Amino acid sequence: MFSKLREVLKSFTQRVAEVLGYRELSEKEIEEFCEKLFVDLVEADVAVDIAQTIVELFKEKLKNVKVPRGSNTEDTVVEVAKDIVLELLKRGEAQDPVLLIKDMIRQSKPVKIIFVGVNGVGKTTTIAKVAYKLIQNSLKPVIVAADTFRAGAQEQLKKHSLNLGVAFIGGRYGADPAAVAYDGINFAKKHGLDVVLIDTAGRMHVDVDLMNELRKIVKVVNPNLKILILDALTGNDAIEQAKLFNEAIGVDGVVLTKVDADAKGGAALSVIVGVGKPIFYLGVGQKYDDLEVYRAQIILERLFK
Numbered sequence: 001m002f003s004k005l006r007e008v009l010k011s012f013t014q015r016v017a018e019v020l021g022y023r024e025l026s027e028k029e030i031e032e033f034c035e036k037l038f039v040d041l042v043e044a045d046v047a048v049d050i051a052q053t054i055v056e057l058f059k060e061k062l063k064n065v066k067v068p069r070g071s072n073t074e075d076t077v078v079e080v081a082k083d084i085v086l087e088l089l090k091r092g093e094a095q096d097p098v099l100l101i102k103d104m105i106r107q108s109k110p111v112k113i114i115f116v117g118v119n120g121v122g123k124t125t126t127i128a129k130v131a132y133k134l135i136q137n138s139l140k141p142v143i144v145a146a147d148t149f150r151a152g153a154q155e156q157l158k159k160h161s162l163n164l165g166v167a168f169i170g171g172r173y174g175a176d177p178a179a180v181a182y183d184g185i186n187f188a189k190k191h192g193l194d195v196v197l198i199d200t201a202g203r204m205h206v207d208v209d210l211m212n213e214l215r216k217i218v219k220v221v222n223p224n225l226k227i228l229i230l231d232a233l234t235g236n237d238a239i240e241q242a243k244l245f246n247e248a249i250g251v252d253g254v255v256l257t258k259v260d261a262d263a264k265g266g267a268a269l270s271v272i273v274g275v276g277k278p279i280f281y282l283g284v285g286q287k288y289d290d291l292e293v294y295r296a297q298i299i300l301e302r303l304f305k
């Protein structure tokens with residue numbers, strides 16, 4: 001995870017520290033180092049506008065960087081770089097979703113959470129992972145398969161619920177997804193369950209009919225949380241997806257999946273920094289416990305390991 005990005009940052013800070021070790025950087029050197037940094041970031045799949053933002057921040061900071069007497073030059077430069085990157089990573093920081101859900105339960109239950117996103121990003125897998133997290137926190141979820149469109153979607157989610165020992169509500173193929181979701185909510189009310197996790201069919205953010213259908217589901221369900229699932233590997237397109245889903249239904253937070261598969265790291269970073277929504281979790285694998293609460297500080301440590 002993040003390996004290419006880590007290399008880019010390391011070689012940049014080393015190059016800067018080499019000069020700073022015996023004199024201040026000239027304007028020209030700052031320009032050159034930052035130019036190279038920009039190219040390297042883009043090569044590590046960082047989106048161009050995000051790479052530009054990062055480089056501008058470095059240009060500003062490097063003008064005034066002073067190495068205190070007796071300090072290690074490279075450590076000083078790394079600290080400067082960490083400050084910049086941490087500031088950016090914090091844009092995605094969110095409250096721990098389990099704590100958020102517990103707060104909501106205290107107001108009224110069941111808490112209704114709907115998961116949306118384009119095809120194949122990891123909605124169904126993420127729901128299973130979230131259900132697992134809730135159980136670990138002594139909460140009782142029900143999983144609702146309101147994806148009545150894709151063949152096999154019901155079975156896929158039912159299998160997860162059996163594995164996890166979690167209640168499951170599904171619907172016939174082609175049934176009204178809003179009605180299935182409603183059944184799930186009623187089931188939770190009847191059995192005193194805490195959380196209703198609603199899966200929806202994958203849909204392209206540019207498909208007007210399917211986005212209208214989603215609006216209808218949201219209207220019927222009136223969810224406490226609308227969670228958008230984004231695939232880290234899609235980088236810039238993920239930001240476009242977020243924009244359109246947000247316009248259609250309003251998005252409360254994001255789960256960024258397949259971060260483990262983004263070997264370079266730049267695509268994931270671009271979504272974290274550019275999406276403009278809280279990142280609730282990172283999906284880091286296919287197992288039930290491969291779901292990490294997003295913490296800027298933890299990503300920072302990985303980037304500067």
Ligand SMILES: Nc1nc2c(ncn2[C@@H]2O[C@H](COP(=O)(O)OP(=O)(O)OP(=O)(O)O)[C@@H](O)[C@H]2O)c(=O)[nH]1
Nearest residue numbers: 119120121122123124125202257258283284285286
């Ligand atoms: N490596 C990795 N794979 C993941 C992750 N999350 C999901 N996947 C895989 O991505 C594929 C698609 O996952 P699904 O959960 O079926 O995606 P979906 O969004 O529900 O797909 P549709 O319902 O068809 O729109 C599966 O093979 C998952 O195992 C993750 O965090 N890391």
Ligand SMILES: [Mg+2]
Nearest residue numbers: 123124147153
């Ligand atoms: Mg699915």
